[in-house]
Amino acid sequence: LQSVILCLLWMYSCNGIVRAQNPIVQTHFTPDPAPMVYNGRVYVYTGDDIPGYDFYYMTKWRVCSSADMVNWTDHGVPITLESFSWARDRAWASQCIERNGKFYWYICAQTVDNNVAIGVAVADHPTGPFKDAIGKPIISTGSWANIDPTVFIDDDGQAFLYWGNPNLYYVKLNNDMVSYAGDIMQIPQTIESFGGVRAARNTGGAASAAEPTKDMYVEGPWFYKRSGKYYQMFAGMTKGNECLSYAMSDAPTGQWKYQGKIMTDQPANSFTNHGGIIDFKGNSYLFYHTGLLPGGGSYGRSTAVEQFRYNADGTIPSIRMTKE
Numbered sequence: 251l252q253s254v255i256l257c258l259l260w261m262y263s264c265n266g267i268v269r270a271q272n273p274i275v276q277t278h279f280t281p282d283p284a285p286m287v288y289n290g291r292v293y294v295y296t297g298d299d300i301p302g303y304d305f306y307y308m309t310k311w312r313v314c315s316s317a318d319m320v321n322w323t324d325h326g327v328p329i330t331l332e333s334f335s336w337a338r339d340r341a342w343a344s345q346c347i348e349r350n351g352k353f354y355w356y357i358c359a360q361t362v363d364n365n366v367a368i369g370v371a372v373a374d375h376p377t378g379p380f381k382d383a384i385g386k387p388i389i390s391t392g393s394w395a396n397i398d399p400t401v402f403i404d405d406d407g408q409a410f411l412y413w414g415n416p417n418l419y420y421v422k423l424n425n426d427m428v429s430y431a432g433d434i435m436q437i438p439q440t441i442e443s444f445g446g447v448r449a450a451r452n453t454g455g456a457a458s459a460a461e462p463t464k465d466m467y468v469e470g471p472w473f474y475k476r477s478g479k480y481y482q483m484f485a486g487m488t489k490g491n492e493c494l495s496y497a498m499s500d501a502p503t504g505q506w507k508y509q510g511k512i513m514t515d516q517p518a519n520s521f522t523n524h525g526g527i528i529d530f531k532g533n534s535y536l537f538y539h540t541g542l543l544p545g546g547g548s549y550g551r552s553t554a555v556e557q558f559r560y561n562a563d564g565t566i567p568s569i570r571m572t573k574e
């Protein structure tokens with residue numbers, strides 16, 4: 251399928267920042283957007299919420315692309331749960347990355363033994379055809395924590411896979427991108443690193459220590475590097491809904507330092523938010539999702555995008571949702 255699905259209307263300019271007509275895909279639901287820049291195009295990998303379902307029971311992943319952030323091409327559904335023999339249902343968030351001309355698409359799904367695992371599909375082209383790279387999960391620890399993979403290759407060639415809910419984990423991937431070396435590491439969550447501590451807030455006692463910032467790591471990490479600084483965007487918590495927050499670090503494995511909330515103006519008709527950040531043709535963009543497509547909601551989420559400009563010190567400004 252190679253059809254132009256939507257011409258984005260960039261609505262108006264404000265201090266040189268233009269705003270998109272959101273959601274950018276209006277023909278189906280597209281949660282958990284993961285943008286990837288390759289060869290002059292931005293590819294956006296998403297899930298696919300099923301109309302009428304009342305939970306996150308997705309069965310497939312989609313991709314669309316654009317060379318100009320205006321005209322988008324729908325590349326359909328390159329992978330489904332059936333692409334992974336070990337997967338049962340509940341396809342959740344994903345991210346694709348290129349290495350040496352191959353494309354590695356990390357996904358998470360419920361397994362036949364009722365856990366959640368991370369798998370990886372590989373292709374020679376960003377839109378596929380993809381196939382399960384190893385025929386089994388790459389991360390499978392017999393837990394439901396293994397959701398929301400995010401992948402990044404550092405300047406020295408070391409690749410990292412981060413993921414997790416409620417804890418944030420990482421491994422160092424081998425050069426083959428389908429195996430890892432060393433142990434799975436858990437990132438300690440503190441007020442200083444992620445703005446709060448989930449366990450403390452849930453159990454009282456030390457809760458007051460986490461309350462002042464009213465944030466914490468929930469899920470949906472997005473790991474990248476820019477101008478020598480490492481960024482970990484994640485779904486945090488605000489007013490009972492997820493927001494997008496971030497931490498920064500001088501090294502790929504921490505110490506992470508909480509920087510605040512990027513996108514707080516929920517509600518956007520969705521409990522979750524999940525996104526990715528890229529630089530593309532000289533501009534910076536935040537992709538995220540809302541439940542604002544007609545008929546949408548917490549289980550009918552759609553990709554939206556906002557252009558933004560980093561602050562001079564590399565921090566990310568507060569970014570407002572476009573709700574029309």
Ligand code: FUB
Nearest residue numbers: 306342343469470522524
């Ligand atoms: O789409 C299913 C789940 O909802 C994702 O894995 C989470 O990040 C949240 O967006």
